[in-house]
Amino acid sequence: MKANYKNTLNKVKLSESEKEKAKALFHEVNNEKESKMGVKRVWKPVAVMAASLALVLFLNAVIPMLQRKQSDTVATATDNYFVVTAYAKELTKTGKVFPDKYSSLSGAECGTKGKEISFAFGFPLKCKGKNIDTITYQIKNGAFQISNPKGKSVVVAGEKVKKGLNVPGSSKESEEKEKLTYEWEQYKSFTVKYDNQINNKTCIDVVDTSDIWSEEKLSQYKSFRDSIIDRSLEEDKKIRDFLTKDMGITCTVTYKDGSKETKNIGIFNEIKRPSEVLSEKVPAEKDQKTVITYFNLQ
Numbered sequence: 001m002k003a004n005y006k007n008t009l010n011k012v013k014l015s016e017s018e019k020e021k022a023k024a025l026f027h028e029v030n031n032e033k034e035s036k037m038g039v040k041r042v043w044k045p046v047a048v049m050a051a052s053l054a055l056v057l058f059l060n061a062v063i064p065m066l067q068r069k070q071s072d073t074v075a076t077a078t079d080n081y082f083v084v085t086a087y088a089k090e091l092t093k094t095g096k097v098f099p100d101k102y103s104s105l106s107g108a109e110c111g112t113k114g115k116e117i118s119f120a121f122g123f124p125l126k127c128k129g130k131n132i133d134t135i136t137y138q139i140k141n142g143a144f145q146i147s148n149p150k151g152k153s154v155v156v157a158g159e160k161v162k163k164g165l166n167v168p169g170s171s172k173e174s175e176e177k178e179k180l181t182y183e184w185e186q187y188k189s190f191t192v193k194y195d196n197q198i199n200n201k202t203c204i205d206v207v208d209t210s211d212i213w214s215e216e217k218l219s220q221y222k223s224f225r226d227s228i229i230d231r232s233l234e235e236d237k238k239i240r241d242f243l244t245k246d247m248g249i250t251c252t253v254t255y256k257d258g259s260k261e262t263k264n265i266g267i268f269n270e271i272k273r274p275s276e277v278l279s280e281k282v283p284a285e286k287d288q289k290t291v292i293t294y295f296n297l298q
Contacts, residue, residue, distance in 0.1 A: 080255040082129030084263055086295040091125075091265070096294045098277035099124075105274060105292060108168035109243075111210070117221065118167040118209035119243055120145065121293055125265065126197050131256045135197060138189035140248025142208030146190065147171040149201055150183045158190035167207040172200070194253075206267075208243065233271050237291045240269045244293065266298040 084091045087100040099105050107121035123144065127135045134156065137144065143161050146153065147169060165186055173182040186207070198204070210218055224239050231239070249265040272292045275282045 080129070080131045080257070080259060080261070082127050082132055082253045082261065082263075084251050084265065084297065085126050085128060086124050088126075090128075091263075091295055091297045093297045096268070096270070096296055098272070098292055098294045100277075100279045102274060102278055102280060102282060102286065105290070106170075107293070108170075110168055116210045117243075118165070118207070118211075120168045120170070120205045120207040122170065123204040123206045125251065125295070127194070127251065127253060129194075129253065132194040132253050133256045134191050134193055134254045136189060136191040136252045136254070138248075138250045138252070139206070140246070142206055142247055143167075143186045143188060144190055145169045145184060145186050145205045145207045147173070147182050147184050147203045147205075149173075150181060152201065153183075153185070154192045154196050154198060154202055155185070155187070155190045156193055158185075158187040161186045161188060165207060165209050166211065167209050169205050169207060170203045172203055206247065206249075208247075233289060233291065237269055237271055240291050240293070244269065264298040266296045267293060268296070269293050 086097040087104065089097045089100075091097055104122060104124065107119065109117065109119040111117035123137075125137070136157075143165055145165075145167065146155065148154070169184065171180075171182050171184075173180055192198075210221065213221070221239075221242065224235065224242070244267045247267055249267065250262050251265055252260055252262040254260050269291050271289055273282075273287050273289050274292070275287045277292060277294075
């Protein structure tokens with residue numbers, strides 16, 4: 001700070017009239033001291049006096065400028081930020097982000113109750129912010145399943161599952177092809193570049209299967225109603241809540257300066273009519289109450 005003041009004042013140039021005012025003020029102050037206190041008068045160089053006067057005359061200009069410099073430094077240090085979005089809507093701790101299109105409601109559940117179950121649902125998350133280099137998603141329970149054309153993965157680094165999971169999943173490859181060519185990978189964590197997070201040929205799902213559950217968790221699942229057909233919506237929600245709870249999903253961004261920031265992703269479910277959450281019009285025959293998954297921050 002002292003150096004900034006010195007550098008600024010060194011650049012101040014006074015006119016001859018301002019120098020004369022400085023001298024007059026100097027003599028006035030010292031004469032007053034001499035008459036009142038009877039002390040010996042001590043002369044100071046005019047340059048020092050001029051600098052002192054300049055400090056008074058230009059104080060209002062200098063301090064704001066230095067404050068701006070400090071503010072710029074702080075802004076640079078705190079300019080890193082990011083938000084997580086789902087369906088292009090920002091996730092918060094108090095809000096609920098539901099799917100925006102009817103096609104986004106779809107998920108998959110398969111298996112035999114009491115023996116095994118596997119499921120999948122879309123993972124539409126994306127990050128927005130400033131000075132972001134990479135984004136890493138990590139999951140504690142379950143896995144991420146990513147489908148894309150061969151050699152066209154958005155993933156630049158990741159931890160793959162040790163053993164492939166037999167689970168459903170989605171893909172944007174046309175099923176009309178005689179031979180499907182898209183590749184599928186499963187990860188416990190994966191990293192993407194900020195400018196290449198997702199594209200219109202990539203699908204990312206959250207998947208899980210009872211094959212990798214603990215005995216305790218499998219026993220808890222067996223306590224639910226056996227038949228999928230005659231389950232009530234409330235019972236269906238309880239099962240969905242069971243499947244999606246404690247997934248432990250985190251989103252960590254690495255900024256260009258090397259610093260990192262992490263946010264926790266929450267996955268929950270509610271019984272809703274599609275028309276209550278979708279931005280598009282829903283035909284009456286499809287607008288029945290169902291269990292819909294939503295995202296927020298924890």
